[in-house]
Amino acid sequence: MAKKKEHKTTPVEKKLIGVADTVIHAAERRQDPTLSIPVRSLSNVTFSEKKGMIEMGKKKQERSFFNVGMAKKFMQTVLVADALSELQRAGLTTSLREIYYRTKHTLKDSHENTFDSQDESDPVIEDLEASLEALREELHVRAESAGSVVGPLVLVDDGDTVNCTRLGKGGYSVPSIVEPEYLSIKKCTADFVLLVEKGTQWNRLSEDKFWRRYNCILLTGNGQPPRGIRRLTRRLHEEKGLPVYVLVDNDPWGYYIYSVVKQGSINLAFESQRMAIPKAKFIGLSSGDPETYGLPRNVGIKLNEKDIARAKELLAYPWFQKSDWQKEIKRMLQSGLKYELDALANKDFQYLTKKYLPKKLKERDWLD
Amino acid sequence: MAKKKEHKTTPVEKKLIGVADTVIHAAERRQDPTLSIPVRSLSNVTFSEKKGMIEMGKKKQERSFFNVGMAKKFMQTVLVADALSELQRAGLTTSLREIYYRTKHTLKDSHENTFDSQDESDPVIEDLEASLEALREELHVRAESAGSVVGPLVLVDDGDTVNCTRLGKGGYSVPSIVEPEYLSIKKCTADFVLLVEKGTQWNRLSEDKFWRRYNCILLTGNGQPPRGIRRLTRRLHEEKGLPVYVLVDNDPWGYYIYSVVKQGSINLAFESQRMAIPKAKFIGLSSGDPETYGLPRNVGIKLNEKDIARAKELLAYPWFQKSDWQKEIKRMLQSGLKYELDALANKDFQYLTKKYLPKKLKERDWLD
Numbered sequence: 223m224a225k226k227k228e229h230k231t232t233p234v235e236k237k238l239i240g241v242a243d244t245v246i247h248a249a250e251r252r253q254d255p256t257l258s259i260p261v262r263s264l265s266n267v268t269f270s271e272k273k274g275m276i277e278m279g280k281k282k283q284e285r286s287f288f289n290v291g292m293a294k295k296f297m298q299t300v301l302v303a304d305a306l307s308e309l310q311r312a313g314l315t316t317s318l319r320e321i322y323y324r325t326k327h328t329l330k331d332s333h334e335n336t337f338d339s340q341d342e343s344d345p346v347i348e349d350l351e352a353s354l355e356a357l358r359e360e361l362h363v364r365a366e367s368a369g370s371v372v373g374p375l376v377l378v379d380d381g382d383t384v385n386c387t388r389l390g391k392g393g394y395s396v397p398s399i400v401e402p403e404y405l406s407i408k409k410c411t412a413d414f415v416l417l418v419e420k421g422t423q424w425n426r427l428s429e430d431k432f433w434r435r436y437n438c439i440l441l442t443g444n445g446q447p448p449r450g451i452r453r454l455t456r457r458l459h460e461e462k463g464l465p466v467y468v469l470v471d472n473d474p475w476g477y478y479i480y481s482v483v484k485q486g487s488i489n490l491a492f493e494s495q496r497m498a499i500p501k502a503k504f505i506g507l508s509s510g511d512p513e514t515y516g517l518p519r520n521v522g523i524k525l526n527e528k529d530i531a532r533a534k535e536l537l538a539y540p541w542f543q544k545s546d547w548q549k550e551i552k553r554m555l556q557s558g559l560k561y562e563l564d565a566l567a568n569k570d571f572q573y574l575t576k577k578y579l580p581k582k583l584k585e586r587d588w589l590d
Numbered sequence: 591m592a593k594k595k596e597h598k599t600t601p602v603e604k605k606l607i608g609v610a611d612t613v614i615h616a617a618e619r620r621q622d623p624t625l626s627i628p629v630r631s632l633s634n635v636t637f638s639e640k641k642g643m644i645e646m647g648k649k650k651q652e653r654s655f656f657n658v659g660m661a662k663k664f665m666q667t668v669l670v671a672d673a674l675s676e677l678q679r680a681g682l683t684t685s686l687r688e689i690y691y692r693t694k695h696t697l698k699d700s701h702e703n704t705f706d707s708q709d710e711s712d713p714v715i716e717d718l719e720a721s722l723e724a725l726r727e728e729l730h731v732r733a734e735s736a737g738s739v740v741g742p743l744v745l746v747d748d749g750d751t752v753n754c755t756r757l758g759k760g761g762y763s764v765p766s767i768v769e770p771e772y773l774s775i776k777k778c779t780a781d782f783v784l785l786v787e788k789g790t791q792w793n794r795l796s797e798d799k800f801w802r803r804y805n806c807i808l809l810t811g812n813g814q815p816p817r818g819i820r821r822l823t824r825r826l827h828e829e830k831g832l833p834v835y836v837l838v839d840n841d842p843w844g845y846y847i848y849s850v851v852k853q854g855s856i857n858l859a860f861e862s863q864r865m866a867i868p869k870a871k872f873i874g875l876s877s878g879d880p881e882t883y884g885l886p887r888n889v890g891i892k893l894n895e896k897d898i899a900r901a902k903e904l905l906a907y908p909w910f911q912k913s914d915w916q917k918e919i920k921r922m923l924q925s926g927l928k929y930e931l932d933a934l935a936n937k938d939f940q941y942l943t944k945k946y947l948p949k950k951l952k953e954r955d956w957l958d
Binding site for chain 1: 688695735745747749752758760792794933934936
């Protein structure tokens with residue numbers, strides 16, 4: 223186990239210690255200890271056309287200890303940095319919720335808690351991620367557990383060699399943290415990655431050994447892909463040069479899932495550099511597919527008001543300005559219907575594996 | 591791949607064909623085709639003290655084709671039975687949602703759909719499960735994807751030998767269907783199964799290799815355990831004689847999760863015979879633990895009205911009548927607080943692995 227090795231101060235740990243140093247240096251000089259935290263609001267987020275990703279700007283705000291309005295948040299930041307250092311020293315990982323519990327206590331001789339709810343500790347962790355330029359995973363903080371992978375991929379996890387072609391239909395359960403420190407990609411002979419939104423379709427593809435026939439890696443996060451799945455996809459793209467195709471429902475939420483994989487998200491703009499995959503392609507379901515593949519209108523679902531409002535928001539996003547995307551989204555609005563991938567079962571239980579995806583791949587029918 | 595083998599009619603397929611036979615025989619005799627379906631309402635559910643499980647009674651209702659109020663449902667039942675037969679013949683599995691899409695069409699020369707929503711097809715599948723005495727999994731219908739397992743367990747999935755001691759921290763991604771037809775337990779040298787409600791704690795235990803030190807199998811469903819996790823736990827209990835310990839949050843929902851694992855659920859009473867584990871033990875969090883383990887009150891969460899109402903409902907359930915359980919639930923109500931397992935991190939990130947569970951196991955401190 224990596225964590226049992228003799229402890230060497232990690233680069234991330236050094237950054238965390240830097241937070242404490244700021245306080246000590248200021249105290250020594252009888253100055254006001256101040257941390258400089260990047261602004262994480264919409265005003266400091268831009269879409270870089272050139273890089274094809276959502277990025278955080280350079281605006282920063284000072285957080286100082288001797289300011290009544292900031293003192294508590296300053297103290298909280300130092301407490302969280304301390305807990306995160308503890309994780310680094312011990313070589314442990316934990317969850318956002320446990321960080322909250324770990325750092326919560328009642329201040330001596332008072333009824334004041336360091337934190338009253340996780341809503342206070344989560345943003346502090348994001349502040350530290352942004353200001354230290356360290357991914358949450360590098361800070362050893364797990365997100366929810368992730369999803370599954372099968373295909374021609376050999377990983378090393380905790381010293382165990384995991385061959386993802388030899389794990390039946392179930393596959394390897396992707397951990398939340400897949401940074402090289404924890405998971406290495408030993409071998410990958412696939413031609414591409416297929417990132418599937420929902421478990422149902424992933425199960426169909428895994429059961430049918432689609433990965434074997436099309437020499438690909440099948441990944442799913444059982445819904446909006448969690449961070450571990452996104453990071454593993456990104457690593458396969460970056461380190462192994464694999465193209466990434468995203469398969470989602472045909473609705474505004476499917477489009478959005480794709481856009482987060484591709485450009486990153488507004489909320490976590492500071493992470494796009496490490497999470498986004500600007501070359502990812504949208505392979506379906508497209509609003510043109512029901513006609514192309516002869517899906518009857520009665521398996522479409524009427525767009526509700528929320529869907530329509532969301533689709534209109536998407537139309538306005540800078541990263542959906544390409545004419546093909548405008549056409550794609552407008553066609554959905556015009557039809558008044560959305561379609562789930564599950565609806566392909568109306569044709570045949572194996573339609574996805576045997577007809578839909580083969581045709582899509584053969585005709586290179588995807589959106590960029 | 592098992593599914594490529596020459597097709598032999600399976601016992602379940604024979605039962606499904608029996609549904610069609612009922613129609614044909616009746617038609618030949620110019621009688622009203624009628625199916626006999628067990629009643630799945632609370633009035634037909636009992637708790638068997640002796641068996642320690644929730645069971646379905648013997649009440650049945652007739653569903654006939656020539657009854658105006660039943661004709662549509664009868665037709666739906668036959669359509670679903672047909673789709674399920676198709677799965678058996680092809681050796682495929684699918685989801686509830688795909689069954690809905692597969693069987694949905696508009697009746698010829700009408701605007702009438704066979705099904706208008708999944709709310710109509712799901713109960714029909716449950717009717718067939720109950721009347722054919724076949725688990726949903728035996729009908730090849732998947733539930734949501736499941737969770738993860740690590741520990742001294744060797745499985746065979748689709749011809750692949752999966753050694754759950756050699757899959758790092760991530761582990762094997764448990765499929766939704768774990769029936770012997772799909773997954774066999776090749777070897778299991780563990781002493782017990784620890785079924786963990788939440789992924790956070792499972793990750794902690796997996797990271798710390800708790801399973802190695804305590805020779806156990808660690809299972810989680812990342813929340814309320816899905817069917818695949820419950821069935822795998824039951825199989826390990828039944829086929830390998832392993833005791834099962836359930837680790838949940840200390841709140842009414844945690845108690846309920848435990849009770850479903852142990853006695854089965856009211857809604858799916860007809861499945862208890864194959865799903866319930868009457869000997870499962872509740873290992874924590876107990877409402878006595880905060881005191882025993884010195885958890886401060888400020889990491890407890892105030893019970894809200896819903897919690898209190900739910901706890902009172904639990905107090906009235908026949909399967910919570912044991913005096914220890916009455917004491918357990920009443921103590922939570924008296925304290926006015928609930929505690930998450932995550933709160934153990936307040937002591938130390940590894941408190942669960944190094945102190946809490948070792949003491950619980952050593953002192954055999956669990957509830958039956």
